Amino acid sequence: MSTVTEIFGTMVFNDSVMRARLPKEVFRQVQRSMKDGKRLDSSAATVVANAMKDWAIEKGATHFTHWFQPMTGITAEKHDSFLSPVEDGRVIMEFSGKELIQGEPDASSFPSGGLRATFEARGYTAWDPTSYAFIKDNTLCIPTAFCSYGGQALDKKTPLLRSMEAINRQGMRILKLFGNENVTSIRTTVGPEQEYFLIDRNMYEKRKDLIYTGRTLFGAKPPKGQELDDHYFGTLKQRVQAFMKELDEELWKLGVMAKTEHNEVAPGQHELAPVFTTTNIAADHNQLTMELMQKIAKKYDMVCLLHEKPFAGVNGSGKHNNWSISTNTGVNLLEPGDTPAENAQFLLFLCAVIQAVDDYQDMLRLCVASAGNDHRLGANEAPPAIVSMFIGSELESILSAIERDEPYGGTEKELIKVGVHVLPKFPRDTTDRNRTSPFAFTGNKFEFRMLGSSQSISGPNVVLNTVVAESLRQYADILEQAEDFELALHDLIRRVIREHKRIIFNGNGYDDSWVKEAESRGLLNLKSTPDCVPYYLAEKNIALFVRHKVYSETEIRARYEIKLDNYCKVLHIEASTMLDMVWKDILPAASAYSKSLVDTALSKKALNENIDRSFEEENAAKLSTLTATAVIKARALEDALLEIKNFSDSLEQAKFYRDTVFSAMNELRIVIDEMETHTAASYWPYPSYGELLFSVK
Numbered sequence: 001m002s003t004v005t006e007i008f009g010t011m012v013f014n015d016s017v018m019r020a021r022l023p024k025e026v027f028r029q030v031q032r033s034m035k036d037g038k039r040l041d042s043s044a045a046t047v048v049a050n051a052m053k054d055w056a057i058e059k060g061a062t063h064f065t066h067w068f069q070p071m072t073g074i075t076a077e078k079h080d081s082f083l084s085p086v087e088d089g090r091v092i093m094e095f096s097g098k099e100l101i102q103g104e105p106d107a108s109s110f111p112s113g114g115l116r117a118t119f120e121a122r123g124y125t126a127w128d129p130t131s132y133a134f135i136k137d138n139t140l141c142i143p144t145a146f147c148s149y150g151g152q153a154l155d156k157k158t159p160l161l162r163s164m165e166a167i168n169r170q171g172m173r174i175l176k177l178f179g180n181e182n183v184t185s186i187r188t189t190v191g192p193e194q195e196y197f198l199i200d201r202n203m204y205e206k207r208k209d210l211i212y213t214g215r216t217l218f219g220a221k222p223p224k225g226q227e228l229d230d231h232y233f234g235t236l237k238q239r240v241q242a243f244m245k246e247l248d249e250e251l252w253k254l255g256v257m258a259k260t261e262h263n264e265v266a267p268g269q270h271e272l273a274p275v276f277t278t279t280n281i282a283a284d285h286n287q288l289t290m291e292l293m294q295k296i297a298k299k300y301d302m303v304c305l306l307h308e309k310p311f312a313g314v315n316g317s318g319k320h321n322n323w324s325i326s327t328n329t330g331v332n333l334l335e336p337g338d339t340p341a342e343n344a345q346f347l348l349f350l351c352a353v354i355q356a357v358d359d360y361q362d363m364l365r366l367c368v369a370s371a372g373n374d375h376r377l378g379a380n381e382a383p384p385a386i387v388s389m390f391i392g393s394e395l396e397s398i399l400s401a402i403e404r405d406e407p408y409g410g411t412e413k414e415l416i417k418v419g420v421h422v423l424p425k426f427p428r429d430t431t432d433r434n435r436t437s438p439f440a441f442t443g444n445k446f447e448f449r450m451l452g453s454s455q456s457i458s459g460p461n462v463v464l465n466t467v468v469a470e471s472l473r474q475y476a477d478i479l480e481q482a483e484d485f486e487l488a489l490h491d492l493i494r495r496v497i498r499e500h501k502r503i504i505f506n507g508n509g510y511d512d513s514w515v516k517e518a519e520s521r522g523l524l525n526l527k528s529t530p531d532c533v534p535y536y537l538a539e540k541n542i543a544l545f546v547r548h549k550v551y552s553e554t555e556i557r558a559r560y561e562i563k564l565d566n567y568c569k570v571l572h573i574e575a576s577t578m579l580d581m582v583w584k585d586i587l588p589a590a591s592a593y594s595k596s597l598v599d600t601a602l603s604k605k606a607l608n609e610n611i612d613r614s615f616e617e618e619n620a621a622k623l624s625t626l627t628a629t630a631v632i633k634a635r636a637l638e639d640a641l642l643e644i645k646n647f648s649d650s651l652e653q654a655k656f657y658r659d660t661v662f663s664a665m666n667e668l669r670i671v672i673d674e675m676e677t678h679t680a681a682s683y684w685p686y687p688s689y690g691e692l693l694f695s696v697k
């Protein structure tokens with residue numbers, strides 16, 4: 001096997017490849033355009049395109065594609081061949097600068113939330129030179145943004161790049177005030193930890209619910225679930241090990257620094273964490289990771305489930321978004337420093353995040369809302385739906401001492417004047433790391449833990465970048481005007497702590513008492529997607545995104561529509577799949593089994609008239625009752641689906657799905673799951689939970 005260093009980045013058109021293959025001047029131009037986002041001029045683009053093509057062909061590529069991220073949350077590509085015919089019937093391999101810079105996929109097949117109607121039908125893709133081109137499946141993939149000709153973002157990358165620009169703008173104002181002469185830009189960094197399930201492919205293919213919806217819609221509790229906690233950090237099964245090895249290698253080739261892999265709490269559940277990188281690259285990489293997981297699993301006769309809740313009663317899957325801000329000089333701005341000035345700066349950035357999370361709890365909750373994630377957030381599973389923040393008891397005591405102008409410290413208690421005193425050392429990565437907090441400070445970064453496993457990380461990072469940019473903007477406005485900088489800084493930090501400390505909660509987020517406590521603090525508790533979505537249109541949120549040029553109002557409205565539409569569609573597909581399973585497979589199976597029970601009961605009676613009530617008779621009676629109930633519940637679900645046409649407003653429709661359709665689904669499931677426990681395995685049409693969860697040997 002080749003070593004990591006040998007294969008790392010071999011399929012990436014990165015700086016070292018560019019340095020080797022591009023003329024110095026063009027290389028410099030590309031570097032500049034990566035830094036400031038300016039377009040390459042067309043002659044330089046032609047040179048880059050040619051170099052890319054030659055490199056790609058040497059690596060076996062035959063096609064190229066603009067790789068983009070429409071609002072479906074997954075990636076899209078339209079392959080074109082490098083082949084170009086010449087006069088005498090021969091072909092040459094071509095790739096022009098124009099083809100590199102801009103593409104025109106058919107925008108009509110992607111969700112636009114009405115943007116297309118308002119603007120232009122066509123959309124175009126534009127090269128994002130800040131994320132390297134790479135080769136996948138013999139295709140040169142060029143990361144691109146996807147916009148309408150009216151300039152409206154039709155994708156997830158465009159707003160992400162805009163939000164990075166926004167936090168750069170505001171953060172630089174702050175850094176100037178602290179006299180950081182060498183810093184010319186800041187960027188946010190992300191390391192997303194990805195959870196997923198692996199199950200056997202044969203089992204998967206026998207379950208319509210997994211095939212159509214990515215989760216099981218029925219399934220009685222297995223005799224053994226995750227109660228023994230014996231899967232977590234347990235030894236890896238051979239097939240899983242082989243899968244992870246290949247996954248690692250393929251990711252390394254693409255320049256993704258996959259680092260740690262281990263089992264998760266639930267049987268069949270695993271996690272992959274990469275080393276963090278610049279946010280938009282991390283977003284690209286996470287998409288690639290999810291894609292490769294699914295592809296490589298198939299090679300090992302497994303299926304990778306990325307759904308947030310594939311199995312009821314077993315932990316679901318999430319994604320932990322580790323987020324920080326760093327300067328182009330390599331300083332992590334969320335790392336406490338050693339000097340008073342560094343510490344003051346750290347405290348201000350910390351405050352910016354605290355205020356942002358408090359002011360925009362709604363947006364943070366909203367950006368992770370989906371039908372799939374609703375099964376986790378607010379549904380008795382990690383983490384709770386209430387957005388709060390953990391900063392550790394040590395840091396909290398420091399903040400509270402600053403707020404109250406009280407001395408802090410061990411034996412030699414000291415008054416901490418921001419900007420004058422060095423912060424007392426507090427343990428980085430403290431052992432009291434709180435696992436239940438949706439948003440935790442972990443020493444030099446924040447970990448936003450509410451993301452769903454299948455979700456693109458772009459949306460949540462758009463929100464994070466923008467809300468923190470807003471705090472920084474407000475601080476810069478104040479501090480730039482201040483006569484006495486240090487005094488103004490001290491007062492500002494104290495005020496922010498006082499006004500926003502309600503968002504800080506270091507206790508157990510699963511406690512019922514926290515729900516009450518959070519309510520008394522005035523924190524939001526948005527339980528489901530339809531509860532969250534209206535916050536898109538809250539005046540303060542529209543103003544925020546428009547002010548920082550991250551979304552236009554039209555773009556926000558489009559996202560509002562898309563989120564609701566997606567929610568309704570997912571529930572509709574789930575409900576329809578349930579009905580299909582019930583009518584076509586489950587009830588016929590139950591009836592066949594009942595018949596065999598009745599037949600046996602009759603023959604037993606024939607043999608021995610005195611037999612009282614046989615097991616068969618009893619069970620057939622039980623099944624007959626359950627079947628009757630199942631039919632009633634299934635009809636109720638059908639009726640609910642018929643009622644949907646009465647709602648024209650998408651929010652009303654989504655609420656109806658949640659309140660009526662979803663509860664009808666749950667009622668149907670209860671009966672069917674009970675039927676499963678009374679039916680012989682040989683008759684039940686689907687693999688059981690036990691078979692699915694422990695299917696990978």
Ligand code: ADP
Pocket residue numbers: 189190191192193273274275276277322323324325332444445
């Ligand atoms: P843990 O103890 O939770 O495993 P790690 O330090 O291993 O903590 O980090 C977990 C994730 O956080 C990794 O993906 C890592 O790359 C990422 N991470 C670490 N530092 C940063 C940072 N400054 N910015 C963004 N992500 C980071």
Ligand code: MG
Pocket residue numbers: 193320447
């Ligand atoms: Mg984590």
